[in-house]
Amino acid sequence: MQTQPRYAEVILPVPLPGMFTYAVPDELAEQVCPGKRVVVSFGKKRILLGMVRTILDQCNDGIIPKEILAVMDDKPLVTETHLSFWDWIVQYYLCNPGEILVAALPGSFRLESETGIELHPDFDGDTGKLSDKEFLVVEALQFTPRLTISDISEIVDQKRVMNLVNSLIEKNIVVSTATITEVYRPKTITIVRLGEKYHAEETLNLLMDELGKRAFKQLSLLMAFLQVAGLNLKNAAIRKKELVLMAGASLSAYNALCDKGVFEEFSEEVSRLGNFEAVRNINDIVLNEMQESALEGIQEGFAKNLPVLLHGVTGSGKTEVYIRLMNDCIRSGRQVLYLLPEIALTSQIINRLRAYFGNKVQLFHSRYSEQERTELWNRIVSFSGLHDDPWIIVGARSSLFLPMTDAGLIIVDEEHDHSFKQFDPAPRYQARDAAVMLAAKLKIPVILGTATPSLESYHNARTGKYWLVNLPVRYGKSAMPTVYVADVAESQRRREMKSHFTPLLITHIKQALETKQQVILFQNRRGFSLRVFCTVCGWHPGCPHCDVTLTYHKYIDKLKCHYCGFQTIVPKRCSDCGSDEVRTAGFGTEKIEEDIAILFPKARVRRMDFDTTRTKNAYQAIIGDFEQRVVDILVGTQMVTKGLDFSNVGVVGVMNADAMIAFPDFRSHERSFQHIVQVSGRAGRQSVPGFVVIQTGRPSHDIIKLARDHNFTGMYEMEINERKQFFYPPFSRLVKIICKSKDARILSQAAMLLAGELRDTLGNYVLGPEYPLVSKIKSEYIRHILIKIVPDKKLTAKKLWIRHKVASFQSNDQYRKVRFVLDVDPY
DNA sequence: AGCACGCCGACT
């Protein structure tokens, strides 16, 4: 016999440590349970939707709990396992539970109320004793039943409005209300049917004669309807939009027919998530010998209950292996979660998966609208194993929080990718690592797949924590691409460079275009784009709010800051020495796009970078065009390096490998290797032989040679030794403390002092404070303190200690203005 | 994070 819940610990959508205890009123006792949302009052005015985490039968001393006001859900939205996963993230990544709630639930599930006022039911309409402003408010309330505080602000054109509101409340003229409204509405479409009267042939013929005399547009609407309906007059239903479009008629003609009762409108609920038919059979997938043995290897790892690291070279056919595993999982009645690092990749993979699994596949990522997310959540919560239920979720890192009730397999593709780590805002979690933890909690298998494993994962495989499976050969007839290293310095000396292209790269591009093959050009950073500088004194305009040089954007003919969005016109004169010798230099994707168009005027060039992929479908459009071969040359940033699968790429050019390698960061070599090998992997899939040209000023650099030879283990051995020697991950764990303040002096002081205090206990495991690469963003100065921790049993305790230390330091009166952000396992 | 409260300077 279970006792009645008396108290509940509730997670609230606020960035505060810990949870809040609320009393469970008797009438709600049967409904309250972990994983359901509840309405509670928080602070003086706020009404919030929170998530019940635990039931308590006692309440801690010293707090007077308020009562839960209402329970929002019939059944838990989130399972106990997922809630315990949330607990883990809070503890491991040192964030607040509320931050996870915000990251996990679609906005519409955690709506916050806005306080408002309504007319008091007993108000007699006597406005005589009111001030002018009070009168304005009361007058407005005659027209709208409810006003929010900000509405009132606007009406009386005054910022502070509480005095006014309070006086109205005291006079019993208005009452204050706070309501929670759920905003999710299913999407509906309008369906048109033929009015019953016209089901009979005679009436219909009469009508047509009638319309034929003068109402031609109406007639054409009717004809269009009949054409689609065919013999099925009675039951035919057509979308209003389609019908009007087909007939080329206007809405007024359509409405006229509705008024006559010829057409009847119905509204029908439809999914925002689309509808897809499976067009291919799983059995058509024929795995080669290598893939078969990889599949066996994976199953062996599953049997040992170990996370599996699938190291398959680019183009080795990992996806086919995944599809087989997914199919097995689904057939055993369980769901699959397929994580990808970025939206750019989802659009390609989703098409491949939908061909086999149709509606069973659902996409999910941050560019989904609130409504779409809510619909998917609802469908997942009510998952019951039906044919069209969401069996396979393909998504970016936030899909880890989808409350899948019957998950049976997690796949993390491109596991090495850094965008699995969320940086801002909290929770700053690494989705790949979190996925391994989630799988452990769910007691289900997990695969991490990649052509270039992260050092961390590969180290785990070497030390027996993960199970390693190799897929060392490309699928089908394609061979690994031939990689050339082009010496930029040498070509410059010989004056053979054309813009930023070496003769070697140009030759290969030309060859590829002549044989109707496509080209991908990779330029590593947007930051390396055009800058404006004075040729006399070297002055270059920087952002007034950030510690960066402004970059020139041709399409708007302006200088722009990539950190805060600040824009300004290009100065005609140097503001330092006054000369008018202001020029642009450097090269970004935009510049390359421009230069390549001059070198190959007939080629169709497209650019894929941050600027050209802002909208939800922009990726898909560019990738689609490239797939359809509407584009010959694709110029892009990191986005083009990632797991995209094109069948006709003859040449890949790495425009400048050096900036990547020289990046001041202990992961720069690993990252450069990954980028070069990944982008090279886009070349020569299927039967086309592929070529890669890496342009560099340092052709003898180890990383260049290793990447040229696709020598992953060579890179691993070299880098892992460095990591060991300097005690970096995977041998240590890192916690970065990011210190921010608008006051540069206080910040320096505080960071120095905090680092000193930490050093007193942790010794030289504390590095810094250091100036980060960009030491000022949006008028805020920044310092980093880095702490290395031995990853032993005390890891969690040590992290908690750091958290407490920082919190107590922050309560120092002097350093109130400094904010400290903790980033665990930073990138 | 929000939100209220309280204190101070500016303005009708």
Next chain:
DNA sequence: GTCGGCGTGCTC
């Protein structure tokens, strides 16, 4: 007086 600005403290 009253309003806006901003620093401070609290939220079960």
